[in-house]
Amino acid sequence: MIVQNFNHRxxxxxxxxxxxxxxxxxxxxxxxxxVFGIASGIFFGYFHKMKSFAFPTFIVRxxxxxxxxxxxKRTGVRFxxxxxxxxxQGQQTLDRMLMQNTPTAAQVDxxxxxxxxxxxxxxxxVHFLVVAGKEDNKYLISDAYFPKMVELDAxxxxxxxxxxxxxxxxxxxxxxxxxxxxxxxxxxxxxxxxKACFYMLKIPIPFLGIKGMRMFAKKVVEWPKFARDTEHLxxxxxxxxxxxxxxxxxxxxxxxxYATFLQQAATxxxxxxxxxxxGELMKIGDGWREISLFSARIGKNRDLGPEKLKQLSDxxxxxxxxEERFFKSLSQAIK
Amino acid sequence: xxxKDGFVxxxxxxxxxxxxKDDGKYGPMQTGSFISxxxxxxxxxxxxxxxxxxxxxxxxxxISPVKYYMVLEELSLSELSSRAGIRKSRTKKHLDxxxxxxxxxxxxxxxxxxxxxxxxxxxxxxxxxxxxIFESNFILENKAEKISxxxxxxxxxxxxxxxxxxxx
Numbered sequence: 330m331i332v333q334n335f336n337h338r339x340x341x342x343x344x345x346x347x348x349x350x351x352x353x354x355x356x357x358x359x360x361x362x363x364v365f366g367i368a369s370g371i372f373f374g375y376f377h378k379m380k381s382f383a384f385p386t387f388i389v390r391x392x393x394x395x396x397x398x399x400x401x402k403r404t405g406v407r408f409x410x411x412x413x414x415x416x417x418q419g420q421q422t423l424d425r426m427l428m429q430n431t432p433t434a435a436q437v438d439x440x441x442x443x444x445x446x447x448x449x450x451x452x453x454x455v456h457f458l459v460v461a462g463k464e465d466n467k468y469l470i471s472d473a474y475f476p477k478m479v480e481l482d483a484x485x486x487x488x489x490x491x492x493x494x495x496x497x498x499x500x501x502x503x504x505x506x507x508x509x510x511x512x513x514x515x516x517x518x519x520x521x522x523x524k525a526c527f528y529m530l531k532i533p534i535p536f537l538g539i540k541g542m543r544m545f546a547k548k549v550v551e552w553p554k555f556a557r558d559t560e561h562l563x564x565x566x567x568x569x570x571x572x573x574x575x576x577x578x579x580x581x582x583x584x585x586x587y588a589t590f591l592q593q594a595a596t597x598x599x600x601x602x603x604x605x606x607x608g609e610l611m612k613i614g615d616g617w618r619e620i621s622l623f624s625a626r627i628g629k630n631r632d633l634g635p636e637k638l639k640q641l642s643d644x645x646x647x648x649x650x651x652e653e654r655f656f657k658s659l660s661q662a663i664k
Numbered sequence: 665x666x667x668k669d670g671f672v673x674x675x676x677x678x679x680x681x682x683x684x685k686d687d688g689k690y691g692p693m694q695t696g697s698f699i700s701x702x703x704x705x706x707x708x709x710x711x712x713x714x715x716x717x718x719x720x721x722x723x724x725x726x727i728s729p730v731k732y733y734m735v736l737e738e739l740s741l742s743e744l745s746s747r748a749g750i751r752k753s754r755t756k757k758h759l760d761x762x763x764x765x766x767x768x769x770x771x772x773x774x775x776x777x778x779x780x781x782x783x784x785x786x787x788x789x790x791x792x793x794x795x796x797i798f799e800s801n802f803i804l805e806n807k808a809e810k811i812s813x814x815x816x817x818x819x820x821x822x823x824x825x826x827x828x829x830x831x832x
Contacts, residue, residue, distance in 0.1 A: 585682035
């Protein structure tokens with residue numbers, strides 16, 4: 330059984346990509362950046378000591394799952410969601426959806442996706458993909474990170490869907506239930522931007538938003554004390570590049586995708602001021618890209634002394650300053 | 665970022681980057697991963713060194729097999745115990761080689777599921793001779809060398825079928 334007329338498309342990010350994919354299949358041609366922007370996807374959070382992570386880390390997007398719920402709240406789209414305790418029931422429900430020709434998104438631990446090269450696989454319980462068919466014991470998967478559809482053993486999909494740990498998927502799946510008769514894009518976009526500005530500027534938690542960036546800048550110089558040795562530190566510093574560029578961000582920690590959203594939104598709701606802000610954010614993203622390249626370079630060269638880490642810290646402080654100004658301007662623009 | 669500045673020729677790992685097109689519009693571009701294209705060898709080098717160091721510690725009974733995989737897979741103690749469904753205090757014991765002996769077969773299977781390896785691999789190290797250097801399967805897989813070691817599960821959760829063959 331293969332879902333008819335389903336078009337696989339690569340996307341920058343798994344969750345916004347999966348949502349856009351389901352919406353497009355259902356007849357609503359919303360781009361990935363519009364999904365991301367309306368859902369207030371842009372974010373920053375720094376975690377210096379957290380039990381779930383073996384090393385300090387940061388995030389550049391909102392909480393997994395929020396893109397779907399925010400899109401529902403702001404556009405009137407409805408998704409039907411399911412989670413399970415029993416893997417067999419989880420598989421039967423998914424199979425039933427496929428029998429009904431319904432492409433269905435699933436939350437999985439990326440580590441068990443056998444089609445991913447082993448060097449790319451990491452334990453992340455919040456990877457989203459679209460299941461678009463099943464033949465024999467293999468599912469046909471539309472994973473936004475891959476150019477073509479891929480096959481996955483039923484056993485591997487089950488392991489991924491029912492992995493334990495932080496943000497365990499619990500077999501979670503969702504599919505499109507209902508599209509609204511019409512969407513008030515002006516309201517949806519303004520609400521999406523307002524919430525993103527709140528998260529970046531005003532959220533009263535010291536490790537989130539702009540405050541989180543400054544905490545990251547302050548604490549990154551302490552990273553050597555968490556590392557086993559120089560190679561471990563090099564690996565973790567180079568992961569800054571991966572987190573900003575490679576883990577489904579569309580480049581520069583989602584800043585390029587959010588700039589694209591602002592440009593598309595400017596046309597869609599006729600707000601030219603968003604267009605000039607999109608250009609500004611693209612340039613801010615270039616600065617994040619410099620951080621990515623710098624991290625990769627010093628990591629590769631094992632040039633990780635206090636001076637280099639201070640330089641890295643200053644670059645992050647600088648991004649915090651420019652982003653604070655940017656989000657204040659954005660907040661003013663949609664008042 | 666301009667389209668021409670963002671493109672990386674690396675078919676092995678493709679991704680979407682949002683860039684400024686020639687007409688000034690921003691949009692998606694399919695490209696290769698910059699870090700994989702330029703730094704993959706360094707990643708493999710570090711991973712190999714880490715495996716060697718951990719294996720030596722394992723042979724000397726300085727760490728337990730659970731600790732070996734936990735470090736390799738970059739898991740914290742809390743995350744590992746939560747994923748395995750085993751109390752944290754008990755997982756902590758299993759990291760200590762002196763207390764590893766108290767692990768049950770069921771607990772081993774739970775850890776093996778988390779690490780996605782056969783249960784047997786928690787009690788043995790499989791190395792393959794590649795150009796007179798013994799390497800782990802992980803390294804060989806990524807170098808796409810001639811020999812492959814494939815583990816196939818059976819209906820018995822404690823028995824794995826290990827197939828060693830030349831790559832075709």
